[in-house]
Amino acid sequence: MAVDEGSRNYEHPAYDYMERMPGLSLAMTTVDKVLEWSATNSLWIFPMATSCCAIEFISSAAARVDIDQIGSVVRPTPRHCDVMIVAGTITVKMAPRVKKLWEQMPEPKWCIAMGSCAISGDFYRDIYSVVPGIDTVVPVDVYIPGCPPNADQVLHGLERLQAMIRSDRAGGGMPREERPETAKMINPENRRVGDPERDPSLTDAQHDASRNLGVGANSDRTRDARPIGDIAEDEAADVRGSVDDLEEGA
Amino acid sequence: MSAWEALRERFDLPEEPSAEEPPVIDVSRHVEMAAALKEFGFTMYVTVCATHFPEEAPKAKKGEDPPPPIPEHWEVATVLRRPGARSETFAWRVSVERPVVPTLFPLFAGADWQEREQYDLVGVIFEGHPDLRRLMMPEDWDGHPLRKDYAIDTRVHPWR
Numbered sequence A: 001m002a003v004d005e006g007s008r009n010y011e012h013p014a015y016d017y018m019e020r021m022p023g024l025s026l027a028m029t030t031v032d033k034v035l036e037w038s039a040t041n042s043l044w045i046f047p048m049a050t051s052c053c054a055i056e057f058i059s060s061a062a063a064r065v066d067i068d069q070i071g072s073v074v075r076p077t078p079r080h081c082d083v084m085i086v087a088g089t090i091t092v093k094m095a096p097r098v099k100k101l102w103e104q105m106p107e108p109k110w111c112i113a114m115g116s117c118a119i120s121g122d123f124y125r126d127i128y129s130v131v132p133g134i135d136t137v138v139p140v141d142v143y144i145p146g147c148p149p150n151a152d153q154v155l156h157g158l159e160r161l162q163a164m165i166r167s168d169r170a171g172g173g174m175p176r177e178e179r180p181e182t183a184k185m186i187n188p189e190n191r192r193v194g195d196p197e198r199d200p201s202l203t204d205a206q207h208d209a210s211r212n213l214g215v216g217a218n219s220d221r222t223r224d225a226r227p228i229g230d231i232a233e234d235e236a237a238d239v240r241g242s243v244d245d246l247e248e249g250a
Numbered sequence B: 001m002s003a004w005e006a007l008r009e010r011f012d013l014p015e016e017p018s019a020e021e022p023p024v025i026d027v028s029r030h031v032e033m034a035a036a037l038k039e040f041g042f043t044m045y046v047t048v049c050a051t052h053f054p055e056e057a058p059k060a061k062k063g064e065d066p067p068p069p070i071p072e073h074w075e076v077a078t079v080l081r082r083p084g085a086r087s088e089t090f091a092w093r094v095s096v097e098r099p100v101v102p103t104l105f106p107l108f109a110g111a112d113w114q115e116r117e118q119y120d121l122v123g124v125i126f127e128g129h130p131d132l133r134r135l136m137m138p139e140d141w142d143g144h145p146l147r148k149d150y151a152i153d154t155r156v157h158p159w160r
C-alpha cells in the first residue's frame, strides 16, 4: 500500500463522556453495544462516482437492494460522511481532487474501492492518464471486485466493513482487506516515469515528443512553465525561438 | 445549389464530395474556406480533429525503386454544419509539416475549447487563439499524448 495513515483505531467521540457519567459504570456493556450499533448502522456514503460503476451504485441505493436498510444514506458532501465509495476510473488529473475530498472527511472514515477500475485501473491501467488503482492515492479498507459489481455486492461490501468495525471495537484491530489479485492485473505493464527499472529510452522518447517543434510543456504557453531540464542548451534556444516567432506572427 | 457546387471552382475541390475523404486544401486558405462556408449558412462549428502522422517509409513494390519517405506531418480536419430543415455537413482537411494552423475562433466562438483540446492532446498550435492552454491533461503535464511518438506512461508517485 502506497499510503499509510498508521493505526486508525476507532473510538466514538461520546465514549469518554459516557464513561465519566456517575452511575453509568454498571451499564457500560450496554452503552458499548448502543455505540457499536449506532456506529455500524450509520455509515453515510460519499459517492466518489466518476463513471459506469456509478450507475450500478445508484441501483444499489434503489428499491431492490436498498442500502438504506443498514442506515447507509448517500450524501453529496464529504463533510457529512463516513465512507467514501470510489466508483469508477480515476484519472491522473482527478486523483489529487479525490485525495483532497478524502482529507475533508472527518475521522473516523473508511474507503471502499468499487469495481476493477478503482481497484487496479482495470483495462485502462496502461493508459497515460489513468491511475492504476485508487489505493495508490488513499488507503482502501474494502475492495468490491467486478465490472461493475452487482448492487448486492455493494451491500455485501458494506456488511464486510461493518464486521471490520465491530471487530475493531471488540479490540481485534482493523485489518484492511488485501487488494484482490484478479488475473494478475495489478500493476501496469509499462514501467512509469521515475521507476528505477524503467527503460530510459522510453523517457527519452517522451522528452523528444514534448520538445518536438518547441510546443508543449517546455513552452511558456502552459501555466506552470517547467524547467527545460536535460534538453541541450542550443536545442532549448531553438525551442524558445520558435515559440517567440509564433507569438510575434500572431 | 449545394455548398459543394458553389465552392468547387473557388477552392479547387474535386468533382464529387466523398464522405470518406474530405478534400485537402492549402493551409493559407483555411480561414477563407471557413468564412465562405459561414456566409453560406454553415454557422455551427461541429468539431476539429487533428492527427499526427510520424515520418514513414512506404514499402517498395516488386522491381521498383522505393518511393520517397513521407515526412512527419499533421492533418487538421474541421467539420461545419448548416443547421435547419435540410441540414448539411461540410468537412475539409489541411495538412501541415509544422503543427501550426490559424485559429477559427474569431469566426466561431465554439472553436475555443475544441482547439484547446487538440492543442492539449496532439500539440497543434492554433495561431491567434486568445487562450491556448491545456484543457484535459493536468496543467504541468509533459508532452502531447496523442502524438504517435509519445511514450505511454504516467508519473510514478503517487500514481505509480
Ligand code: SF4
Binding pocket: A051, A052, A053, A054, A087, A088, A089, A114, A115, A116, A117, A118, A122, A146, A147, A148, A149
Ligand atoms: S470497473 Fe467496469 S463498470 Fe466500473 S468504472 Fe470500470 S469499466 Fe466501468
